[in-house]
Amino acid sequence: MPEGHTIHRLAKDLNSSLRPGTLDVSSPQGRFDDGAAAIDQHPLERAEAWGKHLFLDFEDGPLLHIHLGLIGKLRKKPAEAPVEGEIRLRLANDKATWDLTGPMVCALIDPDDLEEITSKLGPDPLRRDGKKDEFASRLLRKKLPLSAALLDQKVIAGVGNVYRSEFCFLTGIDPNTPANELTEDQADALWTLATDQLKLGVKLNRIVTRDPDEVGVTAAKIPNDERLYTYKREGLPCHRCSDEIRLVEIAKRKAWMCPTCQS
DNA sequence: TCTTTATGGTGAG
DNA sequence: TCACCCTAAAGAT
Incomplete structure (x- = not known):
């Protein structure tokens, strides 16, 4: 984990x-x-x-x-x-x-x-010395798809295969979008999201990206099979729009996305 | 009782 | 690009 x-x-x-x-x-x-x-x-x-x-x-x-x-x-x-x-x-x-x-x-x-x-590591959103500007400049320089760049530990340290798909979903960005085509605002949003989500992950000792209001319980009580939007949910309906979650391969690893929510 | 999979990363070719 | 490292649990037969 x-x-x-x-x-x-x-x-x-x-x-x-x-x-x-x-x-x-x-x-x-x-x-x-x-x-x-x-x-x-x-x-x-x-x-x-x-x-x-x-x-x-x-x-x-x-x-x-x-x-x-x-x-x-x-x-x-x-x-x-x-x-x-x-x-x-x-x-x-x-x-x-x-x-x-x-x-x-x-x-x-x-x-x-x-x-x-x-x-050799990029900024870590959970550390005091993790800087948003450093993340943005490293991310926006990459020609790789966003979903691949997020796995690069020199771009942001600590993000892995679950968070990368979830972050693309939560920001509504197609994971195949080249990182250098993103805006500064999108980079800022990704950093803020990563900081908030990783902090929550530490607190709960598991990854919970789902909005608790959608489930009707606190984040800590969201069942394991309902706590994520995309990861390992191929073929299942998107929690937001009910379209089918799709499995794709990016940077030689599995990634998941909602074709409707992320465009 | 098998085979596969996993939230990761390196080094060789 | 591929082979490979480590281990245990889940899935297929």
């Missing part, structure tokens, strides 16, 4: 769950034994998210870089939870256990590496 909101939520939860105090760090699966040993018994100073990247800073220890990729998960379990599955990394104290499975990246890095990684 990893788009930017997931990573920021994880950083927040890790900070409250694993501090203060030293941590028992291990690699039950055995593929990160050396890394785990280097962190073991060091307190977590701070977890921080940057787009879809997660960085954990340990007191008197190295930095840990985690990227969940498509299938990675970092799950909170009770203290002393039994080992089940392919757990690359386990962080534990006497109150909780966090198990990392299937990450694309789990590696110790130094500050120079951190700088190199973050310098």
